[in-house]
Amino acid sequence: MNLSNQSLTEQDVSTTVSRKQYLFPLILITSLFFFWGLVHNIDPTLIAHLKKTFTLSNLESSLVDFSVFIAYFVMAIPAGLMMKKWGYKSGIVFGLLLFACGAFLFIPAANTHQYVYFLGALFVVASGLAFLETAANPYVTVLGPPETSSFRLNMAQSFNGIAASIAPLIGKHTILTNTDVTTEHIQQMDVATKAKFIEEASNSVKAPFIVLGIIILIVAVIFIFLKLPEIKEQKNTAKEKTIWQIFAIKHTRWAVIAQFFYVGAQICFSSFFLVYAEKAAGLDNHSSSDYLIAYGALFMIGRIVGTVFMKFVEAPRLLTLYTIIAILLTIVAIFGSGTYTIYCLLGIGFFISIMFPTIFALGVKDLGEDTKTASSLIIMSIVGGAIIPLALGYVADVTHNIQYGYSVPLICLFVVLYFAYKGYKPSVNK
Template sequence: MSSKNKYLLPFILVTSLFFLWAFLHNINPILIPHLKKACQLNDTQSALIDFAVYMGYFAIALPAGWFMNKYGYKKGIIFGLVLYGAGALLFLPSADTRSYTFFLIALFVIAAGATFLETIANPYITKLGDPATATQRLNFAQSFNGVGAFLAPLIGGKFILTGIEHSPDTLKAMEQSGTLQAYLQEEANAVRMPYLIIGIVVFILVALFLVVKLPEGEEATVDANQKEDKFSFSVLAIPQVRWAVLAQFFYVGAQVGVGSFFIRFSKYTMDLPEIPASQYLSLAMVGFMVGRFTGTFFMKFISPARLLVIYSSICVVLLLLASFVSGPIAVYAVMAVPFFMSIMFPTIFALGIAGLGAASRMASSLLVMAIVGGAFFPVLMGQLSDLTGGNIQISYLIPLICFIVVGIFGYSQSNKNEVVALQSGH
């Protein structure tokens, strides 16, 4: 068997993993309005969906790295898939009981599995073939993040959202007539079949990974003392790392918040029904994909840090429009944001670890953990909305502030020698 054929099937299998965690992150904007309706939640409570997912990432990131180092790539992938599949299947009893707590536990378990997959798949894909083409392989595999981001709202909109949106008066009348609980249970049951299929597909992947021989591709061992010295929180003493972690925390909070309440935002600002709104969101994520490619092209002419400043400034202007202008213009402004935020995660990441050598391992771990910002800022948006009588539009000032922080970081790095931003899975 040639070397190329030897790596082909493992490469296909590992590449499929990139779709899974993208699907998880981008199905949340569908689950938030749906479970808000099915479980009768306010905006703050519905934002706990993001909180459960991103706290899962924060809690599991370091254990996943430890597991990979101790047991290798294959066992780490299999363990991550088992967690992901088990979490998906937990949606069935969650729907049966219509328990929001059970839904959040299920999402945390899925996120734990996705953390394993993301921690392992990014470095592992570079081992599956000629080192000279490692970057091309990683870029190709990461394109499936964009596919997942685009398909998740479409699939969720078609198979989870029912399109039934009763007014508060109608719900009150249904409660008086005794039909409300049956309606709510029917809404909750809408998630059963999609997540059953997801669970089955994931466990099929588990079986394939069990029977397919995967090359470990481990790197040469590093002196234990050196490894311990470099894998230390002391890396935060380096200003670029410290500020990159902060910028990443705010960026991911903005990214998650912009998408998570989009369907609610569209309903509030232009009375757009939930299913068409999910299609608008999917279109916005096409912009995210396109933004990745065009941003990489622009970096041939504009330094990454300066482009970060330009794009974050545009996002601030767009969110000002979104927060204070009503009708389609507000919705279109939010739809444009993903294009401009597409470069931010990988650019912040690259600027944060540039020139660090072995210390980049710990810096990279901290930058991954910084995505916990996605757990907190949507909750703040939900609280602001609830405090203003359900005005979800004004809550988009919170991601606006986040983009200001990102722009300040970009400006602080714009006079340094910079590198082309690494591609990333977010």
């Protein structure tokens, strides 16, 4: 089956293709942002649930994030190569099929009642997400006028924010079972009672992923039979650049670095939210999940508000302001105590919301034919979501304080601040 469709140059899209012709593809691609947002934002619930179920340390529970984001590092380059040869649509369809396959793998994972199999299923899901993000992010930036690329990507990422508010609600009512059972209770259980508890807790993860897998399969079929414009960037040079030559471009290199640390910080803030709320504010997982829902809602609102602001404020300037505020709120979250620290985390969710799409759009700006390769590099940097949470888990375990662990994402935000202030500025040379 030929997955490539009618070809348009970037200039054609911005000058000769009518709004009606690329509006529907933009809407369809934007829907994908919602689906991978569901996966990423159900991770905090999974971490808290599996941490209790298998009595894991903070470091061990952070392997959930490691399994998800290491897949981006492994799959981003293959995804870029596939799309370079067969187009964006091939990457989207293949990514959706991998996504669905991983979702269905939660059935045998739950049946085995083994933590490692959950990690394997998450890796397959995330492999599909790597293909989707490698395709969808640059597709949105070039599907319209170049000067509004940041605006379009932030708008599309707003649907990721909608998922951020819905996923915790789904997790609360489907995954978080036996909320009255504490870790201390589990440790005091006899072998038979503990095995029964682990079986019930494992099975609670099945339903949401089965439903998600079915939906994603349906979406994949829709994409297979739909005709989408395949964007082919105009060639700027006679000889194609290598990955290292593209990485040597200053604003792309710094976008890769900034995205590594941003994603790591974002995952730290969200994934350990329930664990943090228990320590800093004394809330159980079920109660704190309401705040996690609010965190997701504010993340979504932040994306929407940021998208509007970018109509009036330059993206780098807005990114700088938001990052400074997020840094200040993180400092309070580390050294404070009580319910107000939870509100600091909610505020952080609002102000970090524009970072991923803004860094991405600035990093691939003016790259022409090299956009797909640069996209792969930036998507690879999402591996920060695998590495940085491990550091947080280690610091939290060593200090016996999850709040001190949040000094790790604080450092990450300073890297983003440098990119927003200086690193984003285009330069062909090192």
